[in-house]
Amino acid sequence: MEKTYDLLIFIGRFQPFHSGHQRVVQLALQQAKHVLILVGSSFKARDIKNPFTFGERQNMILESLEPQDIAHITIRPLRDYLYNDNKWMAEVQKHVDINSKFNDKIGVIGHDKDDSSWYLKAFPQWDFIEVGHSYDASIDATTIRNMWLSGQSPNFTSGVLRDSVHSFIYNKFIKREYERLVREYDTITKGKQQWKGTPYEVQFMTVDAVVVQSGHVLLVRRRAAPGEGLWAIPGGYLNANETFENGMLRELREETKIKVPEPVLRGCIKASHVFDAPNRSLRGRIVTRAYLIELPPGELPKVKGSDDAAKAKWIPLADFEKMEEEMFEDHHHIVSYFLGRV
Numbered sequence: 381m382e383k384t385y386d387l388l389i390f391i392g393r394f395q396p397f398h399s400g401h402q403r404v405v406q407l408a409l410q411q412a413k414h415v416l417i418l419v420g421s422s423f424k425a426r427d428i429k430n431p432f433t434f435g436e437r438q439n440m441i442l443e444s445l446e447p448q449d450i451a452h453i454t455i456r457p458l459r460d461y462l463y464n465d466n467k468w469m470a471e472v473q474k475h476v477d478i479n480s481k482f483n484d485k486i487g488v489i490g491h492d493k494d495d496s497s498w499y500l501k502a503f504p505q506w507d508f509i510e511v512g513h514s515y516d517a518s519i520d521a522t523t524i525r526n527m528w529l530s531g532q533s534p535n536f537t538s539g540v541l542r543d544s545v546h547s548f549i550y551n552k553f554i555k556r557e558y559e560r561l562v563r564e565y566d567t568i569t570k571g572k573q574q575w576k577g578t579p580y581e582v583q584f585m586t587v588d589a590v591v592v593q594s595g596h597v598l599l600v601r602r603r604a605a606p607g608e609g610l611w612a613i614p615g616g617y618l619n620a621n622e623t624f625e626n627g628m629l630r631e632l633r634e635e636t637k638i639k640v641p642e643p644v645l646r647g648c649i650k651a652s653h654v655f656d657a658p659n660r661s662l663r664g665r666i667v668t669r670a671y672l673i674e675l676p677p678g679e680l681p682k683v684k685g686s687d688d689a690a691k692a693k694w695i696p697l698a699d700f701e702k703m704e705e706e707m708f709e710d711h712h713h714i715v716s717y718f719l720g721r722v
């Protein structure tokens with residue numbers, strides 16, 4: 381049968397890959413010679429919204445498809461650029477260039493489910509193929525994750541996930557990571573309960589410090605959920621009675637005990653920027669103002685983890701670049717933003 385498209389692109393997080401996603405792939409294969417599956421939000425630390433790595437999701441997809449279909453599928457990881465949609469679109473375009481020829485008929489396939497699906501129509505050079513929601517309204521990755529993390533019966537998800545995917549999640553997933561994610565799920569759920577019923581959605585302000593010196597950046601290791609064990613930039617919630625700058629210096633000194641007098645830190649502030657991606661934190665709507673503090677070259681000042689930080693450490697920038705999958709929330713993006721200016 382003649383196919384309408386040479387290539388259809390299917391973008392998603394697939395956390396986890398379920399029968400709704402599987403149906404979209406089948407529809408894509410009916411219409412296209414080849415399907416490019418781009419696995420979004422790859423190369424980031426596990427959290428309760430993105431618990432599975434690219435490799436784990438790639439396996440889920442391969443194990444959910446029929447062997448004869450796999451020859452017509454390419455699966456690639458796709459990194460998020462939280463503060464640069466153009467860069468993200470360029471990444472998608474690069475993947476498509478590698479997997480297509482000049483004059484190919486190309487389309488993007490998916491379901492425009494809500495505001496977060498805007499990206500489906502962000503590529504005017506390609507057709508958009510709307511597939512509609514799957515017949516079973518219970519097919520929803522958020523519900524599947526919440527049931528898994530709240531320890532509810534696995535029976536619910538058995539028809540929605542392929543047996544191998546179901547078994548991976550419930551029987552083979554790393555126990556230590558599952559327990560960490562359950563603690564994160566509980567902390568976030570309880571935190572949100574506290575603000576339930578307020579007349580307006582509660583929004584929070586935080587402050588963060590990106591301190592650099594002699595090719596190193598100062599990071600802390602988080603003591604507790606959310607993001608327990610992950611690396612972060614020093615920072616925290618703004619107190620009601622302080623300015624952003626004072627709050628940032630307070631948090632920096634509390635968490636790292638940095639041996640630099642406060643007037644010196646204040647004098648070395650080189651820039652500040654507001655980071656406000658609406659989904660940057662799973663705790664709720666949190667807008668942060670981060671500061672770049674560039675200390676003069678020389679011996680690295682002594683630091684010691686304290687308060688919310690189990691550890692504080694000067695990290696060589698070359699190592700930092702490789703730490704994307706160990707960093708909390710959008711902190712890798714925040715440091716990268718400032719490093720472009722250092």
Ligand code: NAD
Pocket residue numbers: 391392393394395400401404419420421422459460461462463464465466468489490491492493496497499511512513514519520521
């Ligand atoms: P998802 O896994 O929730 O959904 C993937 C696709 O499947 C979507 O088209 C969705 O509508 C469809 N789908 C889900 N359930 C379905 C069902 N039951 N029936 C039919 N269709 C169903 O993934 P997502 O969150 O939409 O993925 C988008 C990715 O793109 C994310 O990783 C996001 O971070 C990334 N993104 C990044 C940027 C940036 O970094 N600047 C910008 C836009 C998008």
